[in-house]
Amino acid sequence: MPQEMPVRTLLRATLPKSLYGGLRSVKSSPARAFQWTMDRCGFVVARKSDYYSPLPSREALKSTKRRWSGPSSLLGVEYDLERMKTKLADLLGRYLGEFSEIFTSYEEALQLGFGPGYPRFDAEVLYAMLRARKPAQYVEVGSGLSTYYASLAAMKNAREGYPMKITCIEPHPFAALKTLPGISVLQQEVQDVGLEVFTSLGKDDVLFIDSSHIVRVDGDVPFLFLEVLPALHSGPLIHIHDIPFPYHGPYPAEYWVYKSVWPMWWNESMLLHALLCGNSQFSVTLSTPLIRHHDEAFLRTVAPGYRGIDEEPNTFSSIWIERV
Numbered sequence: 001m002p003q004e005m006p007v008r009t010l011l012r013a014t015l016p017k018s019l020y021g022g023l024r025s026v027k028s029s030p031a032r033a034f035q036w037t038m039d040r041c042g043f044v045v046a047r048k049s050d051y052y053s054p055l056p057s058r059e060a061l062k063s064t065k066r067r068w069s070g071p072s073s074l075l076g077v078e079y080d081l082e083r084m085k086t087k088l089a090d091l092l093g094r095y096l097g098e099f100s101e102i103f104t105s106y107e108e109a110l111q112l113g114f115g116p117g118y119p120r121f122d123a124e125v126l127y128a129m130l131r132a133r134k135p136a137q138y139v140e141v142g143s144g145l146s147t148y149y150a151s152l153a154a155m156k157n158a159r160e161g162y163p164m165k166i167t168c169i170e171p172h173p174f175a176a177l178k179t180l181p182g183i184s185v186l187q188q189e190v191q192d193v194g195l196e197v198f199t200s201l202g203k204d205d206v207l208f209i210d211s212s213h214i215v216r217v218d219g220d221v222p223f224l225f226l227e228v229l230p231a232l233h234s235g236p237l238i239h240i241h242d243i244p245f246p247y248h249g250p251y252p253a254e255y256w257v258y259k260s261v262w263p264m265w266w267n268e269s270m271l272l273h274a275l276l277c278g279n280s281q282f283s284v285t286l287s288t289p290l291i292r293h294h295d296e297a298f299l300r301t302v303a304p305g306y307r308g309i310d311e312e313p314n315t316f317s318s319i320w321i322e323r324v
Contacts, residue, residue, distance in 0.1 A: 109145060118144065118145040118149070122241065140170075147177060169193055201232060203236070209224060235322075236323050240321070241318050242318075245287050
């Protein structure tokens, strides 16, 4: 009579390796089993009392909201507000009319299939900056609707004799992205892209960053800020989206943290502040959120149809810096 196979051996032989490991963890550690189960269901679980967890408690932050949700003084970061206002007025004065002729409404743009998330005012500035600088290379980390606007500027530049090579780094591209002519799509995480893609950028070339906005282990943000940006040669212009300077967290906090079902814990702007602090290798070229903070009336005069935070909390938030 054949000898019966031990249950453990039978399970190990028949179950998928990940499932067998999960069942073993139930016996050895209920807490780990719970984490394993929630991970398979798409959730990351952290204890509120865990001092070392990077995930904050929305409830606990209510008592300290005044401390963390206000504007930073941005100590150590040099920027010239009047120069930024002059730059913005010049860009919009030269190219806003041209952009308006080819721009459909934002609602119609969302139907093009490139995804959401790039407001009209950011698009106007992106288009104008690319038209003014006429870069030979445009490398985009995080692609979508912004790529569409960049392609419009590229077509105009090409007609004037300034072709622009567009390279998109996007692990999850929308199908529409690959329909744009002359665009190279690297369908991978930016952490797996060779540094030569970035170090090839020269004067007036543009590195566009629209990341996860989160500093985490093996994340795109630490790689970009600690490996890519310091490796750049002098000359490129760098666009970073969702940087609501002078605020360090999601802004406005009431909208992104408390009114959202799933709060946003963006903290990329903190790392950017640290990078710029006392750093002569980078200069701030333009931050429309900083202009809004100091002189919103100016924006209403140079940007027709401007809408404030109260009207549109999911609003523009781009910063442009230069590697000098």
